[in-house]
Amino acid sequence: xxxxxxxxxxxxxxxxxxxxxxxxxxxxxxxxxxxxxxxxxxxxxxxxxxxxxxxxxxxxxxxxxxxxxxxxxxxxxxxxxxxxxxxxxxxxxxxxxxxxxxxxxxxxxxxxxxxxxxxxxxxxxxxxxxxxxxxxxxxxxxxxxxxxxxxxxxxxxxxxxxxxxxxxxxxxxxxxxxxxxxxxxxxxxxxxxxxxxxxxxxxxxxxxxxxxxxxxxxxxxxxxxxxxxxxxxxxxxxxxxxxxxxxxxxxxxxxxxxxxxxxxxxxxxxxxxxxxxxxxxxxxxxxxxxxxxxxxxxxxxxxxxxxxxxxxxxxxxxxxxxxxxxxxxxxxxxxxxxxxxxxxxxxxxxxxxxxxxxxxxxxxxxxxxxxxxxxxxxxxxxxxxxxxxxxxxxxxxxxxxxxxxxxxxxxxxxxxxxxxxxxxxxxxxxxxxxxxxxxxxxxxxxxxxxxxxxxxxxxxxxxxxxxxxxxxxxxxxxxxxxxxxxxxxxxxxxxxxxxxxxxxxxxxxxxxxxxxxxxxxxxxxxxxxxxxxxxxxxxxxxxxxxxxxxxxxxxxxxxxxxxxxxxxxxxxxxxxxxxxxxxxxxxxx
Amino acid sequence: xxxxxxxxxxxxxxxxxxxxxxxxxxxxxxxxxxxxxxxxxxxxxxxxxxxxxxxxxxxxxxxxxxxxxxxxxxxxxxxxxxxxxxxxxxxxxxxxxxxxxxxxxxxxxxxxxxxxxxxxxxxxxxxxxxxxxxxxxxxxxxxxxxxxxxxxxxxxxxxxxxxxxxxxxxxxxxxxxxxxxxxxxxxxxxxxxxxxxxxxxxxxxxxxxxxxxxxxxxxxxxxxxxxxxxxxxxxxxxxxxxxxxxxxxxxxxxxxxxxxxxxxxxxxxxxxxxxxxxxxxxxxxxxxxxxxxxxxxxxxxxxxxxxxxxxxxxxxxxxxxxxxxxxxxxxxxxxxxxxxxxxxxx
Numbered sequence: 001x002x003x004x005x006x007x008x009x010x011x012x013x014x015x016x017x018x019x020x021x022x023x024x025x026x027x028x029x030x031x032x033x034x035x036x037x038x039x040x041x042x043x044x045x046x047x048x049x050x051x052x053x054x055x056x057x058x059x060x061x062x063x064x065x066x067x068x069x070x071x072x073x074x075x076x077x078x079x080x081x082x083x084x085x086x087x088x089x090x091x092x093x094x095x096x097x098x099x100x101x102x103x104x105x106x107x108x109x110x111x112x113x114x115x116x117x118x119x120x121x122x123x124x125x126x127x128x129x130x131x132x133x134x135x136x137x138x139x140x141x142x143x144x145x146x147x148x149x150x151x152x153x154x155x156x157x158x159x160x161x162x163x164x165x166x167x168x169x170x171x172x173x174x175x176x177x178x179x180x181x182x183x184x185x186x187x188x189x190x191x192x193x194x195x196x197x198x199x200x201x202x203x204x205x206x207x208x209x210x211x212x213x214x215x216x217x218x219x220x221x222x223x224x225x226x227x228x229x230x231x232x233x234x235x236x237x238x239x240x241x242x243x244x245x246x247x248x249x250x251x252x253x254x255x256x257x258x259x260x261x262x263x264x265x266x267x268x269x270x271x272x273x274x275x276x277x278x279x280x281x282x283x284x285x286x287x288x289x290x291x292x293x294x295x296x297x298x299x300x301x302x303x304x305x306x307x308x309x310x311x312x313x314x315x316x317x318x319x320x321x322x323x324x325x326x327x328x329x330x331x332x333x334x335x336x337x338x339x340x341x342x343x344x345x346x347x348x349x350x351x352x353x354x355x356x357x358x359x360x361x362x363x364x365x366x367x368x369x370x371x372x373x374x375x376x377x378x379x380x381x382x383x384x385x386x387x388x389x390x391x392x393x394x395x396x397x398x399x400x401x402x403x404x405x406x407x408x409x410x411x412x413x414x415x416x417x418x419x420x421x422x423x424x425x426x427x428x429x430x431x432x433x434x435x436x437x438x439x440x441x442x443x444x445x446x447x448x449x450x451x452x453x454x455x456x457x458x459x460x461x462x463x464x465x466x467x468x469x470x471x472x473x474x475x476x477x478x479x480x481x482x483x484x485x486x487x488x489x490x491x492x493x494x495x496x497x498x499x500x501x502x503x504x505x506x507x508x509x510x511x512x513x514x515x516x517x518x519x520x521x522x523x524x525x526x527x528x529x530x531x532x533x534x535x536x537x538x539x540x541x542x543x544x545x546x547x548x549x550x551x552x553x554x555x556x557x558x559x560x561x562x563x564x565x566x567x568x569x570x571x572x573x574x575x576x577x578x579x580x581x582x583x584x585x586x587x588x589x
Numbered sequence: 590x591x592x593x594x595x596x597x598x599x600x601x602x603x604x605x606x607x608x609x610x611x612x613x614x615x616x617x618x619x620x621x622x623x624x625x626x627x628x629x630x631x632x633x634x635x636x637x638x639x640x641x642x643x644x645x646x647x648x649x650x651x652x653x654x655x656x657x658x659x660x661x662x663x664x665x666x667x668x669x670x671x672x673x674x675x676x677x678x679x680x681x682x683x684x685x686x687x688x689x690x691x692x693x694x695x696x697x698x699x700x701x702x703x704x705x706x707x708x709x710x711x712x713x714x715x716x717x718x719x720x721x722x723x724x725x726x727x728x729x730x731x732x733x734x735x736x737x738x739x740x741x742x743x744x745x746x747x748x749x750x751x752x753x754x755x756x757x758x759x760x761x762x763x764x765x766x767x768x769x770x771x772x773x774x775x776x777x778x779x780x781x782x783x784x785x786x787x788x789x790x791x792x793x794x795x796x797x798x799x800x801x802x803x804x805x806x807x808x809x810x811x812x813x814x815x816x817x818x819x820x821x822x823x824x825x826x827x828x829x830x831x832x833x834x835x836x837x838x839x840x841x842x843x844x845x846x847x848x849x850x851x852x853x854x855x856x857x858x859x860x861x862x863x864x865x866x867x868x869x870x871x872x873x874x875x876x877x878x879x880x881x882x883x884x885x886x887x888x889x890x891x892x893x894x895x896x897x898x899x900x901x902x903x904x905x906x907x908x909x910x911x912x913x914x915x916x917x918x919x920x921x922x923x924x925x926x927x928x929x930x931x932x933x934x935x
Contacts, residue, residue, distance in 0.1 A: 048740070294744065
């Protein structure tokens with residue numbers, strides 16, 4: 001089935017509902033509430049489910065949207081349509097200010113921080129004189145087109161659901177793009193993305209603002225739907241509820257937000273109207289049941305209803321296959337023939353009293369495979385992290401093609417043509433192999449968030465995907481291209497990381513234990529690939545414990561032990577070096 | 590402003606701050622051991638306080654029945670978990686712990702509650718009830734989720750908060766309650782009058798800080814709890830019963846919550862939903878303490894209490910705004926100082 005078909009069907013169904021004779025007006029009100037909640041939850045899907053940033057404070061952004069239009073239309077006589085961009089702008093600016101503070105927080109600080117400012121803003125709304133304090137602002141004019149005023153729920157229904165559908169479409173477009181992949185990689189930590197040039201703080205701020213603007217849109221619609229705004233719907237409870245909606249629907253899925261909003265709004269309505277009959281008039285019973293249901297749901301289906309539903313539908317959506325025949329993006333210039341590509345001089349890294357890398361010097365020339373070996377804890381991976389800017393050196397210099405790297409951030413190091421893989425695989429397990437590898441080509445595309453949302457990035461995107469697909473073919477994983485990265489064996493995941501690194505079109509490839517977890521035949525194929533890359537003009541620096549593999553492949557070997565370089569030379573020299581034998585076997589054998 | 594007013598405000602702030610410190614400590618404790626950010630901590634406060642206040646009027650609080658109801662659910666869950674090896678000893682143990690224990694507490698409450706019951710008995714009963722609720726809350730809501738992410742745990746925690754707060758309304762009604770003071774003794778130093786109540790607040794807070802510090806720093810059980818927090822699998826592999834760790838954490842948290850509640854209910858009127866705000870202020874202290882440091886949390890709580898006292902004097906309308914935005918500069922500092930270490934997430 002075509003990817004667009006379900007969306008078109010859904011749109012037609014939603015458009016038809018108000019015209020079905022006999023639909024109670026109350027249902028339309030419920031649908032309006034569902035649409036309003038879905039908008040906020042959609043932002044949370046992007047922020048929390050996809051980006052991994054939990055926010056309990058989204059309701060406050062609805063408040064910014066609603067109060068902006070409430071004040072401007074009632075006190076200053078602005079037209080509601082004029083306040084739409086202003087409402088979005090105010091929510092966006094609030095998000096920038098709060099986001100700068102908030103998104104850099106990691107783990108549990110983030111949700112707690114959002115609870116705190118969410119409550120703070122709620123109290124601010126309810127105390128400010130010009131926002132009408134606890135009573136809020138009433139008499140907000142309805143939306144109108146020409147002389148047609150959207151006074152009843154049945155007419156503003158269209159405004160709300162057009163907003164929902166357009167937002168869903170834009171959000172899905174955004175996720176399926178260069179920027180979207182960067183956002184989707186956020187949840188798995190920042191190191192992998194940054195190693196390929198993703199500016200993670202900027203990406204986080206972007207989703208934060210995006211989610212806030214969607215919430216602001218919902219608030220603006222709410223104000224003109226209710227024709228009034230008071231603090232209650234923008235408090236902590238509402239913020240919690242929006243997150244609940246996103247989690248119920250399936251926090252990683254755009255349509256999960258709509259589904260979740262439907263489930264929660266209808267459920268609340270049912271609980272509110274029937275519980276008092278069942279239990280005899282006790283107030284707040286619905287909160288009790290609501291809370292208990294939330295806990296039960298999390299225990300039974302922690303990923304939400306949408307993915308559960310999708311897995312049971314017989315219809316499968318077709319995947320696009322990238323056209324690998326597209327022209328290659330321009331190659332980086334070839335390195336000067338004999339000069340050192342990578343030069344490390346007296347690099348040093350201390351963690352407190354521990355010297356992990358002790359004044360290590362070596363270089364990698366062009367078209368050369370150099371192996372960095374040594375017992376566990378010798379400082380090999382730390383050296384990699386120093387080269388790629390993940391860690392800053394305590395002393396010494398590292399230069400690439402004569403340019404000092406000088407503790408540049410990883411995003412700048414990769415621009416010099418240095419790409420890497422990780423000892424502990426850092427792929428996004430719920431993205432396909434193709435999408436994971438395309439993150440490697442991040443710097444070779446240029447489209448931003450806005451152009452992706454409006455699908456102006458397709459030419460750029462096609463080139464990126466073509467490049468990714470070519471590299472996947474090259475490493476021999478063509479058959480797995482559409483599988484989820486998490487479903488591959490560990491060995492294959494390492495190979496996917498190599499394909500991702502190759503997408504950078506690097507001069508120097510840093511491989512951290514690439515052969516671990518590979519079978520014999522796979523190792524041979526990897527060795528052949530690396531030789532082919534070297535002959536094609538690339539240099540490889542690898543850390544590896546499989547001595548057979550290293551001795552067979554490397555042109556030169558550098559041996560580290562306890563952070564210090566103890567030997568350097570050809571495989572034959574290293575094999576007979578007494579210091580090396582001592583380091584590995586404990587005594588001169 | 591004169592010195593006397595300042596001293597009064599400071600005293601008020603420190604008394605409140607000590608309560609926030611207790612709650613902050615409990616939050617840090619639970620988070621450190623189970624990774625649960627315990628939003629229902631505030632409900633432990635109100636349940637403890639209002640149960641005590643109701644007992645003082647000779648009534649049996651609904652919380653005692655809730656403990657038994659939760660015990661029955663927990664028993665069901667236990668039976669379901671051991672369904673493959675239903676040995677009589679295991680069933681009996683689960684029955685004793687989940688059914689007999691809360692039933693005894695309920696019976697004791699009915700037996701002892703009356704207008705003339707001594708304060709100490711009422712306190713003991715309230716603590717028993719809330720402790721049982723805390724234990725069963727962990728068993729029912731969090732133990733099945735123990736392996737999930739902090740986010741899932743956090744949302745579950747919010748769910749528990751909603752349910753318990755709603756139950757609070759059912760048990761205690763919308764009217765606020767006050768309880769009798771623990772002691773009527775008072776001490777006057779200069780212009781300040783220290784009531785026995787506030788002295789009890791200070792004393793208990795300090796005692797708890799020292800006790801927790803000793804427990805986690807110097808006992809095997811404390812270290813085991815911390816190990817569970819860092820790595821559940823690793824802890825299990827070395828023989829630590831992670832479920833037990835979680836139970837202990839929740840037991841301590843509910844006790845601390847109930848004690849805080851009993852300490853403040855003679856000072857201020859508590860409503861069924863007051864706990865949430867009080868708990869959140871404890872949170873702010875806990876966040877300032879980085880969710881790891883007990884002494885820092887205690888100091889932060891005193892600051893939160895003082896800021897609250899002073900802002901309620903100068904800008905009472907914006908008291909809550911000021912207290913909750915207090916967290917922002919702290920977050921900024923924390924984020925600037927945040928190490929660039931990546932957490933390995935599963």
